[in-house]
Amino acid sequence: MIDTHEPALDAAPAARFDTLPLDPKLLRAVADSGYLTMTPIQAKAIPIVLEGRDVMGAAQTGTGKTAAFSIPLLQRMLKHENPSVSPARHPVRALVLAPTRELADQVAENVKKYAKHTHLRSTVVFGGIDMKPQTLQLKAGVEVLIATPGRLLDHIEAKNCVLNQVEYVVLDEADRMLDIGFLPDLQRILSYLPKARQTLLFSATFSPEIKRLAQSYLQDPILVETARPNQTASTVEQRFYGVTDDDKRGVIRQILRDRSIRQAIVFGNSKLGVARLARSFERDGLRTAALHGDKSQDERLKSLDAFKRGEVDLLVATDVAARGLDIADLPAVFNFDVPFNAEDYVHRIGRTGRAGASGLAVTLVTRADTRLVADIEKLIKRKIEVEPFEVEGERPRFESRRRREEAPVEEEAPAPRVSRPSFRPVAPSADPFFDKPYESSERVEPAAWEKGKPTSPAPKGLSAYIKPKRQVAALFGGKPKAPAESA
DNA sequence: AAAAAAC
Numbered sequence: 221m222i223d224t225h226e227p228a229l230d231a232a233p234a235a236r237f238d239t240l241p242l243d244p245k246l247l248r249a250v251a252d253s254g255y256l257t258m259t260p261i262q263a264k265a266i267p268i269v270l271e272g273r274d275v276m277g278a279a280q281t282g283t284g285k286t287a288a289f290s291i292p293l294l295q296r297m298l299k300h301e302n303p304s305v306s307p308a309r310h311p312v313r314a315l316v317l318a319p320t321r322e323l324a325d326q327v328a329e330n331v332k333k334y335a336k337h338t339h340l341r342s343t344v345v346f347g348g349i350d351m352k353p354q355t356l357q358l359k360a361g362v363e364v365l366i367a368t369p370g371r372l373l374d375h376i377e378a379k380n381c382v383l384n385q386v387e388y389v390v391l392d393e394a395d396r397m398l399d400i401g402f403l404p405d406l407q408r409i410l411s412y413l414p415k416a417r418q419t420l421l422f423s424a425t426f427s428p429e430i431k432r433l434a435q436s437y438l439q440d441p442i443l444v445e446t447a448r449p450n451q452t453a454s455t456v457e458q459r460f461y462g463v464t465d466d467d468k469r470g471v472i473r474q475i476l477r478d479r480s481i482r483q484a485i486v487f488g489n490s491k492l493g494v495a496r497l498a499r500s501f502e503r504d505g506l507r508t509a510a511l512h513g514d515k516s517q518d519e520r521l522k523s524l525d526a527f528k529r530g531e532v533d534l535l536v537a538t539d540v541a542a543r544g545l546d547i548a549d550l551p552a553v554f555n556f557d558v559p560f561n562a563e564d565y566v567h568r569i570g571r572t573g574r575a576g577a578s579g580l581a582v583t584l585v586t587r588a589d590t591r592l593v594a595d596i597e598k599l600i601k602r603k604i605e606v607e608p609f610e611v612e613g614e615r616p617r618f619e620s621r622r623r624r625e626e627a628p629v630e631e632e633a634p635a636p637r638v639s640r641p642s643f644r645p646v647a648p649s650a651d652p653f654f655d656k657p658y659e660s661s662e663r664v665e666p667a668a669w670e671k672g673k674p675t676s677p678a679p680k681g682l683s684a685y686i687k688p689k690r691q692v693a694a695l696f697g698g699k700p701k702a703p704a705e706s707a
Numbered sequence: 708a709a710a711a712a713a714c
Contacts, residue, residue, distance in 0.1 A: 319711065319712075320710095320711065321712085346712090347712065347713050348712095368711090369712060370711095371712080371713060371714095372713095373713075374714075401711065401712075489708075489709055491709085491710075513710065513711065538709080538710055539709080539710055540710070540711065542710090557708095559709095560708070561709095564710090
């Protein structure tokens with residue numbers, strides 16, 4: 221298990237929302253939502269957003285980033301009406317972009333909640349569903365538009381919305397939005413917006429490359445971070461079990477049973493794998509729903525809703541569910557596959573342990589995952605111990621059959637065995653890297669973000685993505701594979 | 708080794 225001790229970074233008593241210079245309409249909505257005090261990211265970011273500054277905000281998963289940008293933006297929109305435009309025309313004044321449809325939907329729900337006592341209208345547009353109702357909403361006029369990139373471009377090109385009056389832009393899960401897969405769409409969208417605007421970037425993970433790239437989209441920004449970047453919530457118990465592929469399903473079932481886990485998300489790396497895994501759990505009698513990009517949008521929303529309502533126990537999902545989704549009191553997350561990007565590990569396990577609740581995150585590790593685990597270890601700056609797992613019951617079918625041929629046995633209650641992917645746990649390392657103290661930075665001007673880095677303009681485009689060569693830790697006690705062998 | 712986001 222990972223040492224989750226965190227230094228107390230924000231010892232000051234939590235400030236209340238009603239100490240902020242907010243319109244009574246917004247304070248009432250906040251109170252309606254049941255919120256009294258601010259989380260650290262909210263306490264730090266809201267005053268700065270109110271000042272009109274560009275912000276890059278980094279805070280742990282599940283600490284209220286959505287409210288941290290939407291509440292102060294609504295306040296600014298109430299206070300600074302655009303005098304050149306009649307309010308009756310409802311031009312889009314604030315644009316929020318999110319990387320998945322479900323997340324856009326969730327953000328929109330929150331914005332609506334905070335704006336409900338104001339005259340400000342909002343709507344959400346994303347792909348996979350009929351454009352017409354969205355078009356009608358847009359033509360009726362909205363001040364706040366929440367969107368995924370592809371569908372927004374469709375609406376822009378169809379002239380269903382005009383974005384030349386946008387004063388505020390938010391990139392939720394900003395590091396993903398600036399990722400190579402989204403960047404072209406993002407740049408096209410930004411090209412339709414006025415240059416003079418306030419831009420906010422929020423995420424739980426920001427790599428140094430992305431931080432640098434992000435600066436080219438911000439003006440004189442302030443970095444707000446409330447914990448060491450890329451940090452996982454200290455309330456989440458993280459475990460890594462070394463297993464074989466054949467044992468993975470059984471291990472999950474066993475943990476669910478042994479720990480009496482009510483509900484969990486199981487993450488897989490591929491759509492096909494997730495679909496198969498979901499069917500397998502279904503056959504085992506678990507109430508299961510699948511969520512991935514090959515499902516219709518209708519099915520996706522139904523799966524998520526059923527899970528949130530507690531009608532299904534297991535949500536088997538790709539990384540479409542990794543980021544941002546707020547599922548109340550989710551007790552556990554399983555990584556059936558180790559994620560390809562270490563950042564996604566942080567986001568996946570961030571679905572549990574939200575808002576200070578406790579949670580369990582189990583990652584199943586096979587011998588082939590050595591490098592990926594080393595990447596995670598490096599990102600979260602914590603020593604990872606891969607533990608052996610004691611499996612109850614029979615071996616997976618093909619193995620037990622083979623064993624029977626060799627030595628026929630009178631099978632009674634099968635003895636527990638250890639799932640052994642033929643590696644040994646990591647030896648404790650003396651690497652001081654993992655115990656580096658965290659230096660809190662409340663207001664850091666961009667130049668200081670990258671100490672010692674060249675002060676030349678931030679690189680635009682692909683050069684920002686060239687990562688340094690990854691180092692393979694001798695995680696399983698073995699040597700890194702020779703190139704000839706790995707082919 | 709993949710996923711996501713438009714039709």
